[in-house]
Amino acid sequence: MTDRPEVNPSIMEIAAYVPGKSKAAPGIEPIKLSANESPLGASPKAEEAYRYHAHNLAIYPDGSAMELRTAIGEVYGLDPNRIGVGSGSDELLHLIAQLYIEAGDEAVMSQYGFLVYPIVTRGAGGTPVFASETDLKTDVDAMLAAVSEKTKVVYLANPNNPTGSYLTADELDRLHAGLPKNVLLVIDAAYAEYVDAADYKLGIDLVNNNENVVMTRTFSKIGLANLRVGWLYGPAHFMDVFHRLRGPFNVNGAALAAAQAAVRDVEFTAKLKTHNKRLRDYLVSELQSNWYRTRPSQGNFVLTEFSEEEGRTAKDAFETLLGEGLVVREMASYGLPHALRISIGHEKDMKKLVQILQSMN
Numbered sequence: 111m112t113d114r115p116e117v118n119p120s121i122m123e124i125a126a127y128v129p130g131k132s133k134a135a136p137g138i139e140p141i142k143l144s145a146n147e148s149p150l151g152a153s154p155k156a157e158e159a160y161r162y163h164a165h166n167l168a169i170y171p172d173g174s175a176m177e178l179r180t181a182i183g184e185v186y187g188l189d190p191n192r193i194g195v196g197s198g199s200d201e202l203l204h205l206i207a208q209l210y211i212e213a214g215d216e217a218v219m220s221q222y223g224f225l226v227y228p229i230v231t232r233g234a235g236g237t238p239v240f241a242s243e244t245d246l247k248t249d250v251d252a253m254l255a256a257v258s259e260k261t262k263v264v265y266l267a268n269p270n271n272p273t274g275s276y277l278t279a280d281e282l283d284r285l286h287a288g289l290p291k292n293v294l295l296v297i298d299a300a301y302a303e304y305v306d307a308a309d310y311k312l313g314i315d316l317v318n319n320n321e322n323v324v325m326t327r328t329f330s331k332i333g334l335a336n337l338r339v340g341w342l343y344g345p346a347h348f349m350d351v352f353h354r355l356r357g358p359f360n361v362n363g364a365a366l367a368a369a370q371a372a373v374r375d376v377e378f379t380a381k382l383k384t385h386n387k388r389l390r391d392y393l394v395s396e397l398q399s400n401w402y403r404t405r406p407s408q409g410n411f412v413l414t415e416f417s418e419e420e421g422r423t424a425k426d427a428f429e430t431l432l433g434e435g436l437v438v439r440e441m442a443s444y445g446l447p448h449a450l451r452i453s454i455g456h457e458k459d460m461k462k463l464v465q466i467l468q469s470m471n
């Protein structure tokens with residue numbers, strides 16, 4: 111017997127999260143470009159719904175999230191019975207792992223994929239298996255080669271954070287076609303609202319035509335990060351087990367109301383997308399030089415890679431930007447110490463950022 115409670119050993123395999131910096135030099139108001147939040151805030155309709163909810167704090171929320179699921183169903187043309195909601199897609203990813211992964215199981219994910227996948231896998235007692243990427247893009251063959259008899263779940267962020275790259279519709283089909291039927295493919299489309307590539311697809315058809323595909327989404331990147339609302343779309347057998355495990359009131363009423371207003375405010379979402387695309391294009395075209403280069407992106411951020419040369423490293427660029435109040439995301443915890451991830455912000459801040467990096471030399 112030990113003299114204190116012993117933690118589930120796989121939890122100790124989780125690397126403690128290192129948050130990005132959020133402070134600038136003393137006296138400078140920081141501009142946060144490190145968390146892929148909406149630069150235009152939330153939909154005004156969502157804010158109004160949230161405020162209205164201040165009168166309802168004493169009552170439990172609708173545990174079935176009926177109105178939000180109906181709204182999502184209407185806007186995206188999906189069956190509300192196959193939509194589930196959670197406290198951010200983080201919660202959904204944890205629930206999915208708990209549903210399918212046991213001690214000794216494996217989950218496959220891409221080398222530079224989203225950092226939450228290994229956490230939820232370990233949290234369920236499983237082991238993450240990383241598939242190497244080619245040129246900072248998910249490699250379908252490597253993902254399939256990483257699948258073994260122990261694999262229960264394959265996680266794919268499409269588009270991916272932090273690289274901004276994506277699998278085309280054909281590549282996604284090929285990934286799914288290569289998986290055994292007992293392996294669940296989780297398509298995390300957190301940046302769906304920002305994609306404009308013509309050869310991209312969400313994978314709704316894959317969910318509809320198969321028993322082993324679930325798509326997850328979030329409201330965090332379209333202005334509601336603070337409220338923690340995510341949703342998923344899955345096959346009927348999945349929805350059954352999902353509802354058994356989830357907390358009966360897992361999303362609070364103010365968040366449900368605001369999310370419902372946000373999903374119906376398609377004009378606001380379109381405005382965000384247009385703003386994002388214009389400045390994303392601007393960054394990708396301006397942030398190129400002989401010592402840094404910026405990758406194309408389908409998200410609301412770009413990844414810029416820097417030189418190893420002294421004075422021209424990602425760390426140097428990070429510190430220089432920080433000194434001017436611009437807080438971007440360092441990428442060492444993602445295994446990309448030579449890169450910075452820059453969230454798309456206001457136009458004036460993007461211009462300032464470009465000007466700072468271009469004058470660094």
Ligand SMILES: *Cc1c(COP(=O)(O)O)cnc(C)c1O
Nearest residue numbers: 198199200224267271300328330
């Ligand atoms: C931001 C992000 C999410 C969203 O997480 P929430 O818990 O909904 O805020 C999910 N997946 C990826 C890849 C992300 O970048």
